[in-house]
Amino acid sequence: MKTRIRTRVATLPTILTALVGLYAGCALERPSAPSVDPWDPPKDTSLPPDQSAAGSAPADGSATCLAPGAADAVPDLLSETGCYVNGAPSPTLVPFEVNAPLWTDGASKTRFLSVPPDAGIRVGPDGDFELPPGSVAVKTLSLDGHKLETRLFMRHLDGSYTGVAYAWDAAQREAYRVPDGDVLPEVGSDRKGWEIPSEGQCLSCHTAPSHMTLGLELAQLDRVAPDPDTGEPVDQLARLSQAGLFAEGAGPEVATGVAPLVDYRDVQQPLEARARAYLHANCSSCHLEAQGYCTGDMRFGVPLPDVGVCDEPPKQRLPEWAGAAVSLVTPGAPEASALLLRMAAEPGGQAAMPPLGRRRVHDDGVALVKAWIESLSDCSQ
Numbered sequence: 001m002k003t004r005i006r007t008r009v010a011t012l013p014t015i016l017t018a019l020v021g022l023y024a025g026c027a028l029e030r031p032s033a034p035s036v037d038p039w040d041p042p043k044d045t046s047l048p049p050d051q052s053a054a055g056s057a058p059a060d061g062s063a064t065c066l067a068p069g070a071a072d073a074v075p076d077l078l079s080e081t082g083c084y085v086n087g088a089p090s091p092t093l094v095p096f097e098v099n100a101p102l103w104t105d106g107a108s109k110t111r112f113l114s115v116p117p118d119a120g121i122r123v124g125p126d127g128d129f130e131l132p133p134g135s136v137a138v139k140t141l142s143l144d145g146h147k148l149e150t151r152l153f154m155r156h157l158d159g160s161y162t163g164v165a166y167a168w169d170a171a172q173r174e175a176y177r178v179p180d181g182d183v184l185p186e187v188g189s190d191r192k193g194w195e196i197p198s199e200g201q202c203l204s205c206h207t208a209p210s211h212m213t214l215g216l217e218l219a220q221l222d223r224v225a226p227d228p229d230t231g232e233p234v235d236q237l238a239r240l241s242q243a244g245l246f247a248e249g250a251g252p253e254v255a256t257g258v259a260p261l262v263d264y265r266d267v268q269q270p271l272e273a274r275a276r277a278y279l280h281a282n283c284s285s286c287h288l289e290a291q292g293y294c295t296g297d298m299r300f301g302v303p304l305p306d307v308g309v310c311d312e313p314p315k316q317r318l319p320e321w322a323g324a325a326v327s328l329v330t331p332g333a334p335e336a337s338a339l340l341l342r343m344a345a346e347p348g349g350q351a352a353m354p355p356l357g358r359r360r361v362h363d364d365g366v367a368l369v370k371a372w373i374e375s376l377s378d379c380s381q
């Protein structure tokens with residue numbers, strides 16, 4: 001394949017994205033691969049010889065979606081990964097749903113897994129999944145029924161991981177790798193655009209202390225979800241077991257007593273559980289004890305005193321709080337709670353949390369966490 005390597009002109013959004021990536025700073029940035037302009041892709045789409053281990057898309061549509069041996073063989077076109085065929089997910093992919101999704105500017109998401117036939121996922125004692133080498137997790141983000149990006153999180157044969165985003169073309173038939181991230185202008189009814197994270201930024205959230213993949217854990221997957229063949233609601237973990245995804249003796253049965261996250265959008269669920277599930281999904285990949293770098297441990301199930309935010313002074317005071325008594329969470333006083341002020345802060349600014357991967361404030365998330373802080377009378381829960 002004639003690889004066209006283009007030197008990108010650093011646009012303002014690119015620089016901002018890079019700065020936000022630095023600010024997040026929770027994970028090592030990888031040197032970025034040569035960039036392919038999604039709106040001016042290479043014309044030659046034949047498979048290069050060094051991608052023999054990657055998935056392929058034979059004419060009968062039975063493509064396999066498996067990770068290439070090493071990061072340098074990740075294809076530039078989504079069709080070359082075998083994960084999507086003619087703009088649709090490969091029939092070999094196994095769909096899954098999570099209890100508490102990451103909120104990404106209101107996008108709807110579909111998620112899939114592909115595990116090599118001769119290998120299996122190992123569930124750890126804390127319920128976290130370890131993917132065997134060769135596996136690919138797939139997430140496609142859409143707005144108004146229009147696919148924007150497909151993200152692949154892969155584990156290579158040498159055990160390393162790569163996160164890659166592919167931006168869809170207007171015809172919705174092909175998607176192009178965007179190693180440095182991008183901002184798609186005018187996207188959304190508010191026309192605020194759409195931010196595709198860089199490959200380095202994937203690893204700011206998909207961190208080693210959170211075991212790289214994030215939704216692939218019992219707390220997220222223990223739920224009822226439709227069987228892809230019949231549409232009937234079934235126990236999702238049992239379905240994944242029957243599909244042969246787990247290694248012998250290392251399936252969900254090894255981790256008993258992991259509490260499932262509630263769906264934070266379900267108003268029938270208790271307020272505290274909804275708020276804590278929200279913080280788990282949207283914040284704890286960076287804010288967890290093992291990370292050491294980011295404040296607190298926001299995982300679901302960590303008792304409130306150990307979360308490290310309630311009545312705790314902020315490490316960073318922002319200029320706009322001058323003179324105000326602010327702690328990270330002040331029971332009963334959302335207006336004096338830095339955690340909430342940061343969630344409500346305009347994305348792109350210094351205060352905004354999460355610091356990347358969105359261009360909008362999540363009003364429902366802010367309302368949920370506000371109601372929870374209002375409901376707290378002290379830090380003992």
Ligand code: HEC
Binds near residue numbers: 100139151164206212
């Ligand atoms: C702001 C933090 C954040 C960033 C940035 C991010 N992710 Fe994720 N990602 C998550 C969370 C949290 C989940 C699990 C919840 C969900 O899927 O809604 C997830 C789930 C996924 C999944 C499904 C498998 C899994 O781990 O649960 C894939 C695939 C994925 N992300 C790929 C990527 C890629 C590729 C990038 C970079 C282009 C990226 N992500 C950037 C937070 C992030």
Ligand code: HEC
Binds near residue numbers: 025205293
């Ligand atoms: C991509 C990683 C990442 C994600 C996701 C993330 N944060 Fe942060 N957060 C950081 C970093 C880095 C800092 C600065 C270091 C610090 O003070 O913890 C920070 C700082 C903070 C602070 C200030 C802490 C202090 O002591 O001053 C709060 C509060 C906070 N984040 C809340 C949240 C909340 C709430 C969410 C989810 C809605 C979230 N963060 C998601 C990386 C992240």
